[in-house]
Amino acid sequence: MPSEADTTEEVVDEARRALLEALSAELGDAFVGSDLVPGKDLTIRVATEAWGDTALYLRERQRFRYFNWLSAIDWLPSPFGRSLDAEVDKKLDPEASAAASVELGSGTTGGDSRFQVLARVHSLTTNLGLTVKVDVPGTGDGDLSVETWTSVYPGANWHEREVNEMFGIHFLGHPGLRNLYLPGDFEGYPLRKDFPLLARLVKPWPGIVDVEPMPGPSDDSPSTDNPEDTL
Amino acid sequence: MTAISDRRQLAYIAAQAADARVNVELEAEGMTLNIGPQHPATHGTLRIVARLDGEQVIEADPVMGYMHRGYEKLAEVRTYPQVTTLINRIDWLGSFANEVPFILAAEQLMDIEAPPRARHIRTILFELARIANVTLFLGDMGVQLGAVTPIFYAFRDREHILNQIESATGGRFHPNFDRIGGVKDDLPAGWLAETKQSLGEIRKFCDQMEDLILGNEIFQARTRGIGVIPADVGLSYGLSGANIRSSGVDWDLRRDGAHPGLAYNDVEWRVWTHPDGDSFARYWVRLQEVRESCLIVEQLLDSMPSGPIMAKVPRIIKVPEGEAYVETENPLGVMGYYVVSQGGLEPFRVKIRSASFSNMSISPWLLKGTYVPDVITILASLYFILGDIDR
Numbered sequence: 001m002p003s004e005a006d007t008t009e010e011v012v013d014e015a016r017r018a019l020l021e022a023l024s025a026e027l028g029d030a031f032v033g034s035d036l037v038p039g040k041d042l043t044i045r046v047a048t049e050a051w052g053d054t055a056l057y058l059r060e061r062q063r064f065r066y067f068n069w070l071s072a073i074d075w076l077p078s079p080f081g082r083s084l085d086a087e088v089d090k091k092l093d094p095e096a097s098a099a100a101s102v103e104l105g106s107g108t109t110g111g112d113s114r115f116q117v118l119a120r121v122h123s124l125t126t127n128l129g130l131t132v133k134v135d136v137p138g139t140g141d142g143d144l145s146v147e148t149w150t151s152v153y154p155g156a157n158w159h160e161r162e163v164n165e166m167f168g169i170h171f172l173g174h175p176g177l178r179n180l181y182l183p184g185d186f187e188g189y190p191l192r193k194d195f196p197l198l199a200r201l202v203k204p205w206p207g208i209v210d211v212e213p214m215p216g217p218s219d220d221s222p223s224t225d226n227p228e229d230t231l
Numbered sequence: 232m233t234a235i236s237d238r239r240q241l242a243y244i245a246a247q248a249a250d251a252r253v254n255v256e257l258e259a260e261g262m263t264l265n266i267g268p269q270h271p272a273t274h275g276t277l278r279i280v281a282r283l284d285g286e287q288v289i290e291a292d293p294v295m296g297y298m299h300r301g302y303e304k305l306a307e308v309r310t311y312p313q314v315t316t317l318i319n320r321i322d323w324l325g326s327f328a329n330e331v332p333f334i335l336a337a338e339q340l341m342d343i344e345a346p347p348r349a350r351h352i353r354t355i356l357f358e359l360a361r362i363a364n365v366t367l368f369l370g371d372m373g374v375q376l377g378a379v380t381p382i383f384y385a386f387r388d389r390e391h392i393l394n395q396i397e398s399a400t401g402g403r404f405h406p407n408f409d410r411i412g413g414v415k416d417d418l419p420a421g422w423l424a425e426t427k428q429s430l431g432e433i434r435k436f437c438d439q440m441e442d443l444i445l446g447n448e449i450f451q452a453r454t455r456g457i458g459v460i461p462a463d464v465g466l467s468y469g470l471s472g473a474n475i476r477s478s479g480v481d482w483d484l485r486r487d488g489a490h491p492g493l494a495y496n497d498v499e500w501r502v503w504t505h506p507d508g509d510s511f512a513r514y515w516v517r518l519q520e521v522r523e524s525c526l527i528v529e530q531l532l533d534s535m536p537s538g539p540i541m542a543k544v545p546r547i548i549k550v551p552e553g554e555a556y557v558e559t560e561n562p563l564g565v566m567g568y569y570v571v572s573q574g575g576l577e578p579f580r581v582k583i584r585s586a587s588f589s590n591m592s593i594s595p596w597l598l599k600g601t602y603v604p605d606v607i608t609i610l611a612s613l614y615f616i617l618g619d620i621d622r
Contacts, residue, residue, distance in 0.1 A: 181296035
């Protein structure tokens with residue numbers, strides 16, 4: 001976790017630090033993790049039971065009136081590994097393909113569960129954005145559920161429908177969790193890591209066949225001092 | 232102006248009375264009207280199932296997914312430079328703008344900063360994409376309301392901008408020009424002067440549209456007070472861009488977002504808002520924004536620094552472990568990418584926050600209680616691209 005403030009961004013960072021302190025004090029037990037990138041961003045993680053109340057708290061007490069988006073992450077390492085890549089690509093990055101992670105990731109704010117729901121809200125009074133994450137415990141076999149945010153932010157409606165069909169996460173109290181994109185009788189949850197990308201299985205990816213040369217340290221850096229071009 | 236509102240009030244009362252009569256006579260249970268999937272107001276294939284009572288919409292339910300391409304899944308099996316090819320196709324009228332937030336997110340994770348000349352080129356192309364995109368809206372809105380002429384002017388004058396984008400990047404619609412650490416190529420000789428000329432054409436086009444459309448009595452009668460979005464409702468639905476600014480919310484990420492990879496801090500311009508929140512306001516704000524974009528591009532052209540166009544980046548791009556969310560003010564509104572990296576060649580997860588998805592999510596609320604002809608006006612004024620909804 002970053003501790004040293006970037007001197008050039010000190011003002012913004014102070015604002016985020018103050019916000020973080022207020023959140024951790026007022027959310028109490030519900031506050032279980034945070035990640036502050038000075039001058040850039042703030043992420044917090046809340047307890048699963050407190051997910052619905054957090055939305056209300058953020059909107060009413062912290063003036064996060066702007067609902068930005070809601071989504072989810074499946075932290076399972078892809079069971080297909082890097083087999084979806086061509087041999088050419090594997091040669092580019094031998095370490096990564098050898099050490100393909102087998103552990104469940106958890107992101108910058110930690111977490112224990114395979115699925116996490118995350119939402120982004122924005123405050124126009126302080127001009128700060130905030131990402132809120134929550135663990136969704138369960139194996140993914142129809143037992144994933146968190147509270148809905150639609151009663152606080154009506155805009156969460158479509159986002160939750162999308163997460164429901166793509167990850168199979170149920171939102172308790174949602175007014176109508178119908179499929180948004182997929183046909184009604186679609187089976188499986190496409191954005192889960194164990195859902196294969198069929199196009200890649202049917203026809204293997206040819207890999208990088210045309211690598212664009214990058215200006216490296218040895219090349220002449222393409223700089224322009226062309227007088228015509230700078231008017 | 233008062234005459235119009237009087238007449239509109241009379242028409243409204245008459246319509247109400249007519250509705251009441253019809254309902255009493257027929258005890259209508261309502262009918263279901265399918266708008267789309269091919270209606271020209273949709274810029275793609277959107278279908279709206281509207282339940283009607285007479286001429287009034289009781290319930291509107293947009294049905295999407297006709298163009299869902301699964302970019303979030305596809306991005307997980309592509310390297311970072313490959314992803315830009317995909318995301319070019321999200322909002323296809325302002326393609327370059329789609330690349331920028333993703334590249335900025337990757338740069339933030341890799342802790343790379345683009346050199347000043349690259350930042351300028353990036354910002355110019357970003358604004359040109361905005362002009363090309365919104366220019367089409369300015370003409371298209373006329374077509375939706377039955378005025379066919381403006382769209383031809385829009386296509387004619389957008390061509391000036393597309394030509395400039397093409398001569399700089401090689402692609403009229405899908406430049407795929409932004410790179411982690413800079414831009415792909417330098418600008419061709421003479422490009423700066425040519426671009427200035429094209430901006431003149433766009434300015435003339437804006438004046439024309441102001442006369443032809445904004446000053447038109449029929450246009451005003453059909454848009455003023457139609458589809459009013461109060462600021463608070465707009466915020467809770469995640470509306471962004473000109474849609475929220477026309478509800479009086481003074482928020483523009485070009486000014487309010489700190490983007491180290493873009494050059495907005497080097498230029499003087501203003502953010503336009505409108506207090507009304509109706510369809511007219513949304514058109515008016517967009518028209519002013521095109522003018523502001525011209526102003527921004529002009530200043531950037533004048534202050535173009537020399538120097539390299541690429542920072543030093545590794546030949547094979549591996550992004551360190553971490554998470555970053557970067558959003559920018561795109562032609563259609565706020566667009567952002569939440570990129571999760573586990574240190575490999577490909578992103579572990581990419582969440583695409585597209586503007587039209589949130590802008591459209593207000594439509595069931597907004598269309599309730601409107602009349603059928605106004606449905607088209609409202610949808611056109613919200614201005615969405617289906618690729619930007621379905622992704």
